[in-house]
Amino acid sequence: xxxxxxxxxxxxxxxxxxxxxxxxxxxxxxxxxxxxxxxxxxxxxxxxxxxxxxxxxxxxxxxxxxxxxxxxxxxxxxxxxxxxxxxxxxxxxxxxxxxxxxxxxxxxxxxxxxxxxxxxxxxxxxxxxxxxxxxxxxxxxxxxxxxxxxxxxxxxxxxxxxxxxxxxxxxxxxxxxxxxxxxxxxx
Amino acid sequence: xxxxxxxxxxxxxxxxxxxxxxxxxxxxxxxxxxxxxxxxxxxxxxxxxxxxxxxxxxxxxxxxxxxxxxxxxxxxxxxxxxxxxxxxxxxxxxxxxxxxxxxxxxxxxxxxxxxxxxxxxxxxxxxxxxxxxxxxxxxxxxxxxxxxxxxxxxxxxxxxxxxxxxxxxxxxxxxxxxxxxxxxxxxxxxxxxxxxxxxxxxxxxxxxxxxxxxxxxxxxxxxxxxxxxxxxxxxxxxxxxxxxxxxxxxxxxxxxxxxxxxxxxxxxxxxxxxxxxxxxxxxxxxxxxxxxxxxxxxxxxxxxxxxxxxxxxxxxxxxxxxxxxxxxxxxxxxxxxxxxxxxxxxxxxxxxxxxxxxxxxxxxxxxxxxxxxxxxxxxxxxxxxxxxxxxxxxxxxxxxxxxxxxxxxxxxxxxxxxxxxxxxxxxxxxxxxxxxxxxxxxxxxxxxxxxxxxxxxxxxxxxxxxxxxxxxxxxxxxxxxxxxxxxxxxxxxxxxxxxxxxxxxxxxxxxxxxxxxxxxxxxxxxxxxxxxxxxxxxxxxxxxxxxxxxxxxxxxxxxxxxxxxxxxxxxxxxxxxxxxxxxxxxxxxxxxxxxxxxxxxxxxxxxxxxxxxxxxx
Numbered sequence: 001x002x003x004x005x006x007x008x009x010x011x012x013x014x015x016x017x018x019x020x021x022x023x024x025x026x027x028x029x030x031x032x033x034x035x036x037x038x039x040x041x042x043x044x045x046x047x048x049x050x051x052x053x054x055x056x057x058x059x060x061x062x063x064x065x066x067x068x069x070x071x072x073x074x075x076x077x078x079x080x081x082x083x084x085x086x087x088x089x090x091x092x093x094x095x096x097x098x099x100x101x102x103x104x105x106x107x108x109x110x111x112x113x114x115x116x117x118x119x120x121x122x123x124x125x126x127x128x129x130x131x132x133x134x135x136x137x138x139x140x141x142x143x144x145x146x147x148x149x150x151x152x153x154x155x156x157x158x159x160x161x162x163x164x165x166x167x168x169x170x171x172x173x174x175x176x177x178x179x180x181x182x183x184x185x186x187x
Numbered sequence: 188x189x190x191x192x193x194x195x196x197x198x199x200x201x202x203x204x205x206x207x208x209x210x211x212x213x214x215x216x217x218x219x220x221x222x223x224x225x226x227x228x229x230x231x232x233x234x235x236x237x238x239x240x241x242x243x244x245x246x247x248x249x250x251x252x253x254x255x256x257x258x259x260x261x262x263x264x265x266x267x268x269x270x271x272x273x274x275x276x277x278x279x280x281x282x283x284x285x286x287x288x289x290x291x292x293x294x295x296x297x298x299x300x301x302x303x304x305x306x307x308x309x310x311x312x313x314x315x316x317x318x319x320x321x322x323x324x325x326x327x328x329x330x331x332x333x334x335x336x337x338x339x340x341x342x343x344x345x346x347x348x349x350x351x352x353x354x355x356x357x358x359x360x361x362x363x364x365x366x367x368x369x370x371x372x373x374x375x376x377x378x379x380x381x382x383x384x385x386x387x388x389x390x391x392x393x394x395x396x397x398x399x400x401x402x403x404x405x406x407x408x409x410x411x412x413x414x415x416x417x418x419x420x421x422x423x424x425x426x427x428x429x430x431x432x433x434x435x436x437x438x439x440x441x442x443x444x445x446x447x448x449x450x451x452x453x454x455x456x457x458x459x460x461x462x463x464x465x466x467x468x469x470x471x472x473x474x475x476x477x478x479x480x481x482x483x484x485x486x487x488x489x490x491x492x493x494x495x496x497x498x499x500x501x502x503x504x505x506x507x508x509x510x511x512x513x514x515x516x517x518x519x520x521x522x523x524x525x526x527x528x529x530x531x532x533x534x535x536x537x538x539x540x541x542x543x544x545x546x547x548x549x550x551x552x553x554x555x556x557x558x559x560x561x562x563x564x565x566x567x568x569x570x571x572x573x574x575x576x577x578x579x580x581x582x583x584x585x586x587x588x589x590x591x592x593x594x595x596x597x598x599x600x601x602x603x604x605x606x607x608x609x610x611x612x613x614x615x616x617x618x619x620x621x622x623x624x625x626x627x628x629x630x631x632x633x634x635x636x637x638x639x640x641x642x643x644x645x646x647x648x649x650x651x652x653x654x655x656x657x658x659x660x661x662x663x664x665x666x667x668x669x670x671x672x673x674x675x676x677x678x679x680x681x682x683x684x685x686x687x688x689x690x691x692x693x694x695x696x697x698x699x700x701x702x703x704x705x706x707x708x709x710x711x712x713x714x715x716x717x718x719x720x721x722x723x724x725x726x727x728x729x730x731x732x733x734x735x736x737x738x739x740x741x742x743x744x745x746x747x748x749x750x751x752x753x754x755x756x757x758x759x760x761x762x763x764x765x766x767x768x769x770x771x772x773x774x775x776x777x778x779x780x781x782x783x784x785x786x787x788x789x790x791x792x793x794x795x796x797x798x799x800x801x802x803x804x
Binding site: 015038068 | 751758762769
């Protein structure tokens with residue numbers, strides 16, 4: 001059994017449901033924060049994802065970053081040292097989707113050699129209020145070479161899928177690197 | 188108020204001792220307050236005290252003056268008259284005053300009492316006379332009452348009897364009036380009475396007939412007795428004519444006859460006794476099951492012996508086959524004849540039954556006409572009918588039983604005939620005894636051979652099954668063997684590969700040793716690193732603690748924390764408000780309606796323009 005450790009940054013506009021998503025992922029759908037509580041600067045969580053077929057576990061150190069501009073100066077320090085990232089937007093909020101690209105760029109500006117990332121459209125349960133269509137999200141993700149997911153933290157649908165995908169991606173990157181090192185050693 | 192009046196007007200008050208009055212007269216003012224014993228219920232202000240009155244001077248002489256004093260009372264009385272109107276006049280008061288005054292006057296007169304006594308004595312005498320006359324009358328009445336009581340009893344008895352009669356009559360009348368069938372009942376009763384009379388007449392006639400018959404029989408008996416007497420006389424006469432020897436012979440014979448009669452009586456008694464004993468023993472036998480069984484077995488034995496004897500007789504009288512056939516045909520014919528006779532009997536019985544039924548119907552008809560006379564006949568006929576019906580019911584079963592028996596007998600005869608004819612045919616082609624014995628031996632030998640061959644066949648079949656199952660197993664084994672072969676080949680290849688290594692075991696050992704050394708070195712490095720990291724961790728945690736402490740001590744940090752809290756609170760509110768606005772905005776979104784309206788108006792405008800252009804043209 002292998003254990004890989006991965007630092008993961010979760011970014012996005014404020015009140016798009018980053019903390020709710022992380023809480024649901026961490027509690028495996030048991031705990032959903034009913035009231036909105038603004039995240040101050042950043043919060044730290046850890047959760048292990050098992051990849052059974054590869055006999056590997058990936059331990060995620062999740063950095064829940066505040067979306068407020070107040071903490072722009074602090075964010076940079078936190079982002080440094082992360083391997084992967086998630087940008088979250090609210091499907092009922094056009095502005096949050098527009099700002100998602102800004103968040104991706106910001107991350108890429110700080111972390112140049114990231115292993116990979118994902119774009120998540122949250123609050124898919126509010127169907128009558130959807131402003132950002134899935135296609136647009138997919139397009140944006142493709143544009144930045146990211147995986148795209150739509151989920152609902154409230155209903156707990158598709159919450160674990162992005163994290164599983166990231167774990168697999170991280171494992172693949174690790175194995176590629178290991179192979180590269182091995183080839184380098186041989187040469 | 189009433190007490191006052193009572194105290195003043197009663198005669199007794201006039202006879203009061205004079206000392207009472209002076210006492211009351213001496214009283215004055217408050218000291219003269221009345222006590223309850225002095226009729227003190229009176230209020231002090233009820234009327235003026237007598238002592239204060241002008242008429243009642245203090246120097247009044249004793250009793251003599253009392254009367255006039257009391258005579259003054261009317262004055263007192265008059266003083267109170269003003270209050271009389273307030274009283275109930277009927278209950279007490281003025282009327283009473285008058286009588287009391289009258290009484291007071293008569294008491295003083297002596298002659299009055301004398302006169303009064305005389306009047307009373309006269310009244311008593313009159314009363315006594317009246318009572319004595321009443322007593323006499325009562326005694327007289329009493330005497331007459333006894334007589335009357337007797338007559339009453341007689342009359343009541345008569346009345347009761349008459350009432351009973353009346354009740355009967357009433358009941359009869361009621362029945363006559365209420366029941367419509369009463370007349371019919373009466374008629375029926377009359378008919379019954381007539382029937383009874385007739386039957387009585389018949390019975391009387393029968394009795395007369397019997398009586399006449401009896402008389403005739405008695406006459407006959409008398410005649411016979413007379414004839415017997417004549418015969419005896421003749422016999423005596425003939426005996427008298429006989430000689431001495433014959434007479435003696437007769438005497439002997441007579442004596443022997445009498446002896447024999449007595450003997451017969453004795454033997455008869457003995458027979459009766461024996462019969463009784465037999466009966467007793469039979470009863471015992473009947474009660475004892477083992478003896479009963481024995482008896483039945485004896486009976487069976489007897490019957491079997493009888494049958495045996497019959498059979499022996501039959502075997503002794505062995506007939507030739509054609510004779511047998513003839514005999515059996517005779518038997519068959521006889522049974523057929525029996526059957527025919529039974530059938531004819533049945534037909535006759537049926538005819539008789541029909542006839543009887545007709546008779547019954549006739550009798551029933553006649554019965555309707557005259558019930559009482561033919562009731563007995565009818566009963567007899569009913570009984571007969573019952574018997575006949577029973578016979579009829581049983582007839583079918585009996586007939587079928589007989590027919591079955593007949594069929595059985597016929598079948599037996601037929602089979603017997605068939606076997607007989609077969610034997611007759613086979614009689615000429617029968618083998619000899621030696622040949623038969625040889626054939627039997629051959630048959631037994633062949634049977635043995637057959638059984639042995641059957642056994643071998645079975646054994647062979649079993650073996651064949653075994654071989655087949657083994658063959659199947661072998662076929663399956665091929666696949667398994669192939670699999671095993673492949674596995675073994677792979678193992679061989681692996682082992683060959685390993686064998687190369689095993690051949691150079693020294694090199695393997697060397698590489699292992701090198702590897703071990705490297706691992707140990709790495710282990711040492713890592714353990715050193717671990718220690719260093721631990722130290723660094725301690726340093727860093729100490730730094731962290733110091734920084735945290737500094738941070739806590741920092742005022743601006745505290746302020747920032749407070750501000751952050753308030754910010755968090757505001758953001759929370761802000762979020763809720765935004766959510767609310769969004770929800771309401773969605774609810775009040777008129778964009779679609781606006782678009783529709785614009786589209787509609789534009790369409791209308793287009794149509795209006797088109798209309799105007801057409802009008803211009």
